[in-house]
Amino acid sequence: MTASRGVAEPSLVGHYAGPVTRALAYALDSAVSVGAYAVMVSLGIYVVNLITGIGATRGDVPALVWSLGLALWLWLYYGYSWIVSGQTLGMAVVGLRVVRRDGAPLGFRQALVRPPALALSFVTLGFGFLGIVVGRERRALHDVLAGTTVVYGWDARAARLRFLARHPHVAATSAPPVDAARR
């Protein structure tokens, strides 16, 4: 066992998450939530047709009803996930979680306010997301409105150790994938 060669690799847990990881998490959540909504709607129409035999199709339902239904579903999808664990499916995959601005676990109020506030960030033609890129605390408009922030929940250092354990031939001094971007 030799002396440390330098500063220990940071774990990044609790650090503000950046725009790439947040965008990736959102893309995954969008795919899952909208996909699930489409499946539920199709299933619902199938059941209605099975029971009533009216032969309804998706085109028979007004667009406004679709939109409101989708909005309600998304509010439920995001709000419930954030209340229960502070993270949605997409955020869990990417390794992120939502916390209060000071780092405390998310509360009920924040989890309910954040989904509609997220819609506002889109309504502002995307300017609501600018804070994630240029803000000191990487907070978007919906984060400011809900009093939240998004942090990494993934331990980069533990991942580095797992990688080294599987690849003993790789020198421990070689730059890990995360920190390679810093150099």
Added chain:
Amino acid sequence: MSPRLPRPNLDPVLRLVDLDRVLEHVDVNALIERVDLNALLERVDVNALLARVDLNAVLERVDVEELVQRSDLGSLLIESSSSLGTRVLDSLRSQAVGLDQVLERVVTRVLRRDAGSLPEGPPLLVARSTP
């Protein structure tokens, strides 16, 4: 009552003695064998000695990555978390976080910020993770 004699000054005498030649005749091994090390160690207060050791400073010098590679700790890590899913997730997250950091550097340079003055995370979480 006998008068007290002044203490003789032996320094001039000792300067004439070649101590190296004297020590050549001393069997150091035999000398050490005569020392009762157990008795000597019994006089050492190990608890007081350990109390003076800064274990955090010692542990900071431990190269954890090399420890993982050289010890069974690595195989323990593999057994506990070596599923394909874990590897895929680690790889995906590493790439995404790496891109985050690249973007952060670019923005910091463009806005001419002092990277050291930017907060790393919320106060409750960063304080907890700082040793």
